[in-house]
Amino acid sequence: MGGQRSMFLVMALLAAQVAQGESVRPRPKPLSPPHTWINDDDYPKTAAEERRAGLLRYRLEVDPKGFPVKCSILRSSTHEELDREACVLLLQRARFAPVRDTDGKPITADFTGVISWNSGTDGSANVQPSSPDTLDLTVAALPADYRGPVRAEITVGEGAITTNCRILESSGSGAADRAACRQLEAIAADPAAKAARKMASTRTYIVSFRTDTPATP
Known part of the structure; x- marks a missing residue:
């Protein structure tokens, strides 16, 4: 009991x-559409050929200047290679407008999104980042x-x-x-x-x- x-x-x-x-936290505003951060050409060749696919959800920790400094996988694609590649690319390409607190001071904030890695039966690649x-x-x-x-x-x-x-x-x-x-x-x-x-x-x-x-x- x-x-x-x-x-x-x-x-x-x-x-x-x-x-x-x-506990609701401010969300950084992307400076470019999230769907442009990762494309079909980024699909790891071996993963595409072996038809590894999956949906992953990520979280980026964004510093006061708008740069992502940490990437965490909240929901795995079930393939470590795809998860790792997504984080590498997101840290390289994602950029944000700084988030400010009520006093106008830039602060650290989190951004979350989803990426769908899809591989066709012929080994073709299809990546669908979304937010x-x-x-x-x-x-x-x-x-x-x-x-x-x-x-x-x-x-x-x-x-x-x-x-x-x-x-x-x-x-x-x-x-x-x-x-x-x-x-x-x-x-x-x-x-x-x-x-x-x-x-x-x-x-x-x-x-x-x-x-x-x-x-x-």
Whole structure:
């Protein structure tokens, strides 16, 4: 019973922090379209010939000057060579406008995206980098059953706050899935977003949760 109570506490904390929006971080704006950073010619020859393929999701740590300084694979393509090649190319080619805090000071920020490596039956290469709408949230703790990012679709009505959030790919945790939908609904209900909305729309988001490890004194 104690373990179950503890899990409920973690879930409540996760939902509360996300609902308050305390952990939403600014996202760097690319200086060039992400789909231009990697192309078919970058497909490793051996990987294409052996028809290695997969979808990967990455995170770039962007320094205050807009340069990526670290690449992390959040979801592997299941092929180390493809993951490694993606990070090498992203660090070389991705550039961003500096992100600034509320005082106008440039700060470090994260950018996430998706790359699909596809190889045809004849060994032809097809790379499809994309940058879906993403939301990265930092929380104090994660449920034990959380496996990875949530992919959710939110439909927003015209003007009024009529929203419908649908989970397309679960994180493995019902609490995290619900928290992701609550945060997307909160974004859709923002007065600025409502004012700019001219018609009903449906958008897909990838929502990631992570914890910040306190620095050791």
